[in-house]
Amino acid sequence: MTSRAHTGVRSTGHTDERAPEDCPVREVLDRVGDKWSVLVIVMLGRRTHRYSELHRAIDGISQRMLTLTLRALVRDGLVDRTAHATVPPRVDYALTDLGRTLLEPLNALDRWAILHRDDIRAARERHDRARDPRPDGT
Amino acid sequence: MTSRAHTGVRSTGHTDERAPEDCPVREVLDRVGDKWSVLVIVMLGRRTHRYSELHRAIDGISQRMLTLTLRALVRDGLVDRTAHATVPPRVDYALTDLGRTLLEPLNALDRWAILHRDDIRAARERHDRARDPRPDGT
DNA sequence: CAGGATCCGTAAGGATACTG
DNA sequence: CAGTATCCTTACGGATCCTG
Numbered sequence: 428m429t430s431r432a433h434t435g436v437r438s439t440g441h442t443d444e445r446a447p448e449d450c451p452v453r454e455v456l457d458r459v460g461d462k463w464s465v466l467v468i469v470m471l472g473r474r475t476h477r478y479s480e481l482h483r484a485i486d487g488i489s490q491r492m493l494t495l496t497l498r499a500l501v502r503d504g505l506v507d508r509t510a511h512a513t514v515p516p517r518v519d520y521a522l523t524d525l526g527r528t529l530l531e532p533l534n535a536l537d538r539w540a541i542l543h544r545d546d547i548r549a550a551r552e553r554h555d556r557a558r559d560p561r562p563d564g565t
Numbered sequence: 566m567t568s569r570a571h572t573g574v575r576s577t578g579h580t581d582e583r584a585p586e587d588c589p590v591r592e593v594l595d596r597v598g599d600k601w602s603v604l605v606i607v608m609l610g611r612r613t614h615r616y617s618e619l620h621r622a623i624d625g626i627s628q629r630m631l632t633l634t635l636r637a638l639v640r641d642g643l644v645d646r647t648a649h650a651t652v653p654p655r656v657d658y659a660l661t662d663l664g665r666t667l668l669e670p671l672n673a674l675d676r677w678a679i680l681h682r683d684d685i686r687a688a689r690e691r692h693d694r695a696r697d698p699r700p701d702g703t
Numbered sequence: 704c705a706g707g708a709t710c711c712g713t714a715a716g717g718a719t720a721c722t723g
Numbered sequence: 724c725a726g727t728a729t730c731c732t733t734a735c736g737g738a739t740c741c742t743g
């Protein structure tokens with residue numbers, strides 16, 4: 428997150444790498460597929476939040492990661508940062524119009540996840556049981 | 566990829582962590598948000614491929630990563646593996662029905678990326694120019 | 704309060720060599 | 724051909740302490 432400039436495929440030296448058709452999906456995932464971005468986006472999709480609110484709401488995130496994630500989102504024009512010159516300081520984060528448009532495809536993924544999480548879980552257990560039978564119960 | 570068991574939020578010791586609403590999106594991203602999975606899925610979305618075909622098509626991927634990615638996808642029931650007992654050996658990979666359903670939300674993301682990649686690029690340049698003005702042209 | 708600066712462990716992923 | 728096995732580098736992310 429600190430300085431990713433590549434598009435998803437890192438070169439080894441030759442410059443002619445090609446994904447299926449340049450695959451824009453990977454571009455999105457490169458900036459939103461990390462551990463926290465979507466969580467932040469979902470939160471801001473509900474309403475504007477200030478830094479401390481996000482920190483409390485997204486349980487488990489460190490200050491460092493929250494800051495880094497927000498910075499990246501602001502940089503990409505998905506999130507708006509508004510610093511109020513009060514004391515103590517107060518900073519509000521909100522989705523931009525662009526950021527809001529991202530909510531739709533994200534919700535599509537969300538619906539898919541809800542619909543098929545059990546299938547995946549089942550497939551995995553089937554698969555694991557096949558290669559590690561463990562006849563008894565230890 | 567080798568052994569991720571957590572749901573997206575790692576605990577520090579207390580057990581009451583909560584994402585916005587358990588956020589299933591993150592679940593999907595945990596298994597498909599990595600560097601290669603979607604590329605593979607997209608390729609298999611076009612047609613069945615054998616190992617070597619994928620290796621050549623997805624330029625930049627290492628054997629190790631292709632194998633690991635495929636294994637995870639098979640395990641999750643998104644991809645089917647068919648080994649033909651010929652010599653030389655031949656292994657075909659194809660999307661399962663479940664895997665095919667994932668193509669839709671993925672395409673939604675894809676469309677979003679295509680539609681807004683320029684906005685993001687623009688926002689980023691604006692942002693970067695703001696904090697690193699570089700008046701002349703060095 | 705809203706971060707910035709550091710330090711550090713882990714895990715993702717690349718390169719390479721080898722095998723059924 | 725379709726992988727395995729190993730080694731090694733890096734980048735991601737957590738913990739902690741400090742500041743305007």
